[in-house]
Structure formats: structure tokens, C-alpha cells
Amino acid sequence: MAASLRSPGWYRAALWTAIGFVFAFALVVGIRAAADFGVVVQWDSIITVALVTMPIFFLYGIGCFDTWLYWISGRPTKPDDHSDHGAHSWKDYFKVNTDHKVIGIQYIVTTFFFFMIGGLFAMIFRAELLQPGMQFIDAQTFNGLFSAHAALMIFVFMVPVFAGIANYVLPLMLGAPDMAFPRLNALSFWFLPCAGIMFLASFLAPGGAFATGWTAYAPLSDQAPLGQTFFSMGVQFAGASSIATAINFLVTIITMRAPGMTFWRMPLLGWANFATSLLVVLATPFIAGSQFMILFDRALGMNFFDAAQGGDTVMYQHVFWFYSHPAVYIMVLPGFGIISEIISANARKPVFGYRMMAFSLLAIVVLGFAVWAHHMFVAPMQNWIRIPMMFTTMLIAVPTGVKIFSWLGTMWRGVIHLRTPMIWALGFMTMFVLGGISGVMLAVVPFDIAVSDTYFVVAHFHYVLFGGSLFTIFAGIYHWFPKMTGRMYNETLGKWHFWTTFIAFNATFAPQHLVGLEGMPRRVADYAEQFAAWNMFISISSFVLGASMLIFIYNMVYSWRSGPIAPANPWNAHTLEWQVSSPPPIFNFDDVPTVVGHPYEYGVPGARHGIFKEPEPVVAAVAGDSSTTSTDEGEPAPA
Amino acid sequence: MEAASAAHAEHHGHMPVANASAKINREYFGMVLFIVSEIMLFASFFTAYFFIRVVQGEPWMPEGQELPVYVAMANSAILFSSSATMHWALEGLKHNNRKAFKTGLVLTLILGSTFLGVQISEYVHLGFLPKDSAQASVFFSLTGIHGAHVAVGLIVLATVTRRAFKGHYGPEKDKHWGVEIPGLYWHFVDVMWVFVFTSLYLL
Ligand SMILES: [Cu+2]
DSSP states (O other): OHHHHHSSSHHHHHHHHHHHHHHHHHHHHHHHHHTTOSOSOOHHHHHHHHHHHHHHHHHHHHTSSHHHHHHHTTOOOOOOOOTTOSOSSGGGGGSOOOOHHHHHHHHHHHHHHHHHHHHHHHHHHHHHTTSSSOOSSOHHHHHHHHHHHHHHHIIIIIHHHHHHHHHHHHHHHHTOSSOSOHHHHHHHHHHHHHHHHHHHHGGGSTTOBOOSTTTTOTTHHHHSOTHHHHHHHHHHHHHHHHHHHHHHHHHHHHHOOOTTOOGGGSOHHHHHHHHHHHHHHHHHHHHHHHHHHHHHHHHHOOOTTOGGGTOOHHHHHHHHHHHHHHHHHHTTHHHHHHHHHHHHHHHTSOOTTHHHHHHHHHHHHHHHTTOGGGGGTTSSSOGGGHHHHHHHHHHTHHHHHHHHHHHHHHHTTOOOOOOHHHHHHHHHHHHHHHHHHHHHHHHSHHHHHHHTTBHHHHHHHHHHIIIIIIHHHHHHHHHHHHHHHSBOOOHHHHHHHHHHHHHHHHHHHHHHHHHHHTTOBSSOSOOOGGGHHHHHHHHHHHHHHHHHHHHHHHHHHHHHHHSOBOOSOTTOOOSGGGGSOSSOOTTSOSSOOEEOSOTTOTTOTTOOSEEOOSSOSSSOOOOSOOGGGOOSTTSOOOO | OHHHHHHHHTOOTTSOOOOOOSSSOHHHHHHHHHHHHHHHHHHHHHHHHHIIIIISOOOSSOTTOOOOHHHHHHHHHHHHHHHHHHHHHHHHHHTTOHHHHHHHHHHHHHHHHHHHHHHHHHHHHSSOOGGGOHHHHHHHHHHHHHHHHHHHHHHHHHHHHHHHHTTOOOSSGGGSHHHHHHHHHHHHHHHHHHHHHIIIIIO
16 A cells, blocks of 8 residues: 555545645645734635645646656656556556557547536536426526536547547557657646546535636626636646647657658648647637636736726637637647548548648638637627628638538549448538538628527537537547457447437537527526427437437447457558557557658559558558458458 | 656667657757747737737826836846856857856856846835736736746756756757757746836836
8 A cells, every 4th residue: 555655546646636635725724824814714715726736736646747757856867668658458548658549548538528428418408498497407507517518528528539539540640659748648638637527526616616608708707606716727727738739749740750751741630630739839828828817816816807907808808719719620620630531531532632631721720810809799899800800700711611622522433432430521521511601600790799699609619519520520430440449340330320410410409590590598597488399309309419429339338349350451541550450569660661652542553652661560551442342331341 | 858758769669769750859849839839828918918008098007006117127137147147058068068057057047046036026015916906917917927937947947957967968969958948948938028028117
């Protein structure tokens, strides 16, 4: 026991989390006693400080800092024996691990855990909305539930799950043995459970969970009960995680590509994560800033948002949306990359307009910083900002349209294999176009003013984030499931999952356009009688939507345990990750392969992307195209 | 941490060596990106400053909340000279002049700590608190966050100094990153002070 309290792990983590609490308690009580403040034991302050110390002490306990502290102690550096590489049993996934493949799976499983809870919250408040009037939760709980739903989905699911998929796939795809900074990578992951648990723990705070939506507008969030502090602090941890990961991706993508892999030979998933990481590094500090201001106002009595003291509440919205608009691209650009990989491999055609795909990603990065105030058309900001923002917002549909046409062009006259990932990709395209169209509608100032804060907005962003981003996530998970687990998922269940989700998703969110246009306000626990019929339909659909996720979970768990063994390259794809075994060897490659051509030359005779030193690890780099040898859907073609 | 992972890269065991697809040092590049995100963090607080002072047109600073410009000017000179000593230390290391290397580091530490000390004493003697006005909130936040960066820089440089006295680092190309990278961070902290000082005290 004593030894396990000294070595990294859960016992030491528990001990240090407790020490973190005691430390916060002693610090606050000590300062208040010394400074002669009236009340010495002030729980709001103690918990605020504990929300900083407990996670950091936990991270120390679990072992995120050990090597760095050893170095800081001034002793000679130890050679890294890579003993923490790879996972040999499920227990290894609960330890600090520096292997990008382990971290990728840790990310995906953890984020899906929070996804399920966030979805459950949605179903609880949809149950309340089944009928007009108040049934079984009060308005404050309702506000807490929809706020936590959004916070979980955005900060600890949508943003990090893409980091998880890219973590697993990207180093393999680029021909790198690992990420550039493996220990920072591990730390990035362990920040996430800290953030997610903080969001959830806010329900235990006096006054209930944070109830100001995920936007936490000031001055409401300045005055809200203690639960709000849990939100602001959780966002800091999630933000630190995403900045650290973005730096890691950028350095990996720029400095660790295989020989011969120029930027124009890099798979589009690499480009997509390059663009996303730029957005994260530049934009995420702004949400950190906005939440610091809220925290300073709340904890130190500062007056950023108190108009009587010269504060400016509209400034909060500017700072917040300067991150949170780019955040929607952070939540969808990696998905664009995933879709390009899947459509090209499943249509057996080179990506149409590869360079335009890369340029349009960069155009979205640039334009994404010039549209934030379209969220503020009803805020008391300067009127002249509206028209330029409307213009730039509409303009951003151009690079997005480039992508849609590239995918269509890629499929044109292709030999399309309708496997589960491909079906999700097609579902994504249709749903994302619908979300994009309502997005252009919302860019129009008068229309936006008319439907502001109605269910039309809710419908729009669920088409973009659920029908858009989440569909790409499912596509990506199915596509790389054989690579990650070494087993095939079940095609039939995958298709059942798609069709139930697709139908239930549309049944849930399409009618929200209508009730929104009729003026039903969002974020309100009760509604007028006239919306009753549609809301009952929406609520019941949302339960079906929730249930459809069980098919996915069952398929994943069952297939991971006992699905058929996956070949190295079930999709006959050309990118490097498919040229190694499934799952890949512990250090990815025995020797880094050399890249000699484009990644998507499907159907081009004799085309090669990467070549491996003899003896070849698993398969020869795909020579020619074997799409004609692919058998029926569901039956992976022999590699 | 940068030097540690750089040192570890030498011991790859049976791990294949990653191809270097760009000439830049990975740890150095990582620090550059980190600094970019730090600049954006400061930018978010400068946005608050801009909205309160320019858009809202609040007086800077409010009546009775004057800032000691000359003290801050002297203190700025101290911080800027620490950038020079840091540069001197690094040049000393690169030319294998260990005496200059160590003296430069110690001087940087002394100057940096002096800056931080003066800043804290300024806080105590200002006569107003962060809660007294939105301007005061912006002032304490920007200088406070900058001060926190100085403190982090000092901790990192103290570690570097300690290792320097133990004989670590050398003029070889792969042995000076452990000094160059914290040095880059230190220069960033100093350059950021130019903007903080100018916008809060001078303008
Ligand atoms: Cu937006």
C-alpha cells in the first residue's frame, strides 16, 4: 500500500486529490484568517481554489508530471525505455501512457462516455418538453440540464473526440513513430476527464449546476450560483487540453512526415488537422480569456462586466464568439478530412480537386476569424458591424461548397462501395448541406433577428453538429475500427445504426425549424399550447435517437471482443496506416516508409503512395488498384 | 521539458527514428506555437482593455486611481536588461564561455526577481483594488497575468541555472536547446511587457 501510494497510479491520484482539497482549504482559511476577513471558512472561495488544486494534484498523482519533475530536480535524464508504450490489457488504458495509439483510444472512449451522459441529459429535458406545462423538473434544473448537455457535447466530446481519432491515425498516416511530444500528449488527454467531471460535479454545487447555457453570457454568469465556477474552470482544463494537442499536431505534421511526403502528398486528414490546429492555437486562448474574466469577477470581485463600474458586457460576447465561432470549424474540419479519406477509398477514385481541398481548408481558417459577430445581431453592438459580418458569413459558404463539390466529384463515376463508413459519409453530406443552408439563412441580418433565440437556431446547429460533425465521427470510427482493434465491426448492425439514427435525427430536428419559425423560444422549460403536437413528436423521436446509440455501443463492444479478425487493409486504401498490421505494431513501423506518390491514386495502374524497406511488414504498398477484387459489402477484401 | 525530450530522442531503442521533414528543432517550434497561443491570451485581455477604454470611452484611469508611471518605467528598464543578460548567457554557452553563461543566467534571475518584487510592491502601494473599477480590473489582470508569466519564466530559468552549475549544456548544436528555448520564452515575456506597459501606463 505504501509503495503504491508513492508510485504513479490511482491510489496516489486519490491521495493527492484529497491533499489538493486540504491544501485549498488551508490556503483560503489561512489567508482569510491572516487578512482578518469576517468569515474565515468561506466555502465558495474554498471550492473555487479546490477546483484548481484538486485536478492538478490529481494529474500529479496519476503520473503526468513524474518525468518532468525528475528532470527539474536536476538529476541526469533517464533514457526512455518506452516501458509505458502499448497496452497489454484493458487496465493499461487507465494508466498514463505515452503511446499515441493508446492515447487515441483513451480519448475516444472517454469522450464517448461524456457523449452518452450529455445525450441522457438531452433526453431528460426532452421528456420535460413532451407536454406543455411543468411536469417533473423545475426550471432551474432544466436550465442546468441543457447547459450541461451543451458543455459536455462541445468541450469534452466534439472537440476532443476528433483529437482522439487524429491521435490514433495521424502519426501512422504521416509515417511517424509517435507524436512529437508524447508526454504532453498524455497530459492533454488527462486534462479531459478533469474537465468533464467538473461539469458533472456542478450538479452537486449549492444552487445547482451552471444554468447559463454553454455561452455563459455576462453579467448573468457573474451573478449565477457556485455551479458557474465549475463551468468556467472546466472550460480552462478542456481548453488547455486542446491547445496542447494542437501544438503537438502542428509540430508532428510539419516536422515528422515520412521522407518524400511533401505537403502536397499529405493525406487530407493531415491537412484538416493542420487547419484545425491553427484555429485551436489562435482561437482557444480567447475562450480561456473570457472565462478568466468571469472567474476574476466571481472570485476576486473584479468588474469586467459591471456597467456601473465601467464594465462592458458586450465585450464578453465579442471575446467569447471570437473563439466560439472558429470552434464550429474546430468541430467540423477534422471531419472534412475523415470524409475525404472515406469517400476516396470507398469510391475507388482519386480525391477530386485535392489542392482545392487543402486551400479551402485554409480559406475557412482565415474567414472563420472574420464572422464572429453574426452571433450578436441582436446584441447592442455597433450597427455597422452587422453588414460586413453578414457578408463574410455568406462568403464562408464558398470554401465549404468547394468541399461538397469535391466529394461529389470524387464519387462521380466511381465504383462506390456502400460500406457503413461510406453510408455515414453520404449521410453527413446531405445533412451538412441542409445545416449549411439554414446557416446562410441565419447570416441574413433581418432573418436572424426574427428567429433569434428560437428553435430554428437549435435546428440549424444540430444539423451542423449532429448531422454534420457527429456523422463524420461515426464514419471515422467505423472506418478505422479494424485498424484500432484488429477486428471487424458488424456491417449489418452498422447499417441499422445508421438508418435508425438518420431517421430519428431528422424526425427530431427537422420539425424544430418549423416551431422555431413559428416563434417557439429555445432554452425555456415551458411553451405555448400551439407547439404541443410537434414537441411530443420531437421528444419521442429524440428517445428513438437516443436508443439508436445503443446499437452502436453494442456493435463496438461486441466486435472489439469477438468480431472477426481484421486484415491489415480491409478497404484496400493506399494511405500508410493501412500498410501496417491491424492493430499496428507497438512502434508503428520497423523502418519509416518512403512516400513516392499521392495518397489517393485509386484506379491508377501502378500508382504507389508509400514503399517499405524489405522485408515488407505486412503488405506490399498497394500496387495498382484492387477495387475489382473487392467482394460484397461487409466482406473485407483480402489485402 | 524540452531538453528532456531532446535528450530522450537519442535513446530510441527499437523505436524507428522519425524523419525530420522540416529543419526546425521540434521543441523550439513547439515553444514558438505555445508563445503564439500566449499572445492570443494576452490579446483577449487587450480586447477587454480596448472595449472599456476606447469603445466605451471610460477615462483611463479613473479619478483617484493614478498609476506610478516613473516607477514602472524604471522597472521596465530592469526587465528589458534581463533580456540582454539572457542573450549574453546564451551567446556565452554557444562560444563555450561557461563563465559568461552562468553569470548571464544569474543576472537574468536577479533582474527578473527584482522586476517581480517591484511589481508586487507597486500593487501594495497603489491605493486601489481590482474591484474598484473596470479599469482597475483590466490593469490588475493584464499586469497580474504578465507577472504570472514572469514567475513561470523565473522557475524555468532557475532550473536551467541549477543544471548549468552542475555542468549540463554545451556549445554543441543539440546541447543548447535547453537554454535557448526557455530563453525564447523569456524574451517573449519581455516583449509582451512592452505592450502591457505602453497601453496601461504610457498611453
Ligand atoms: Cu458562428
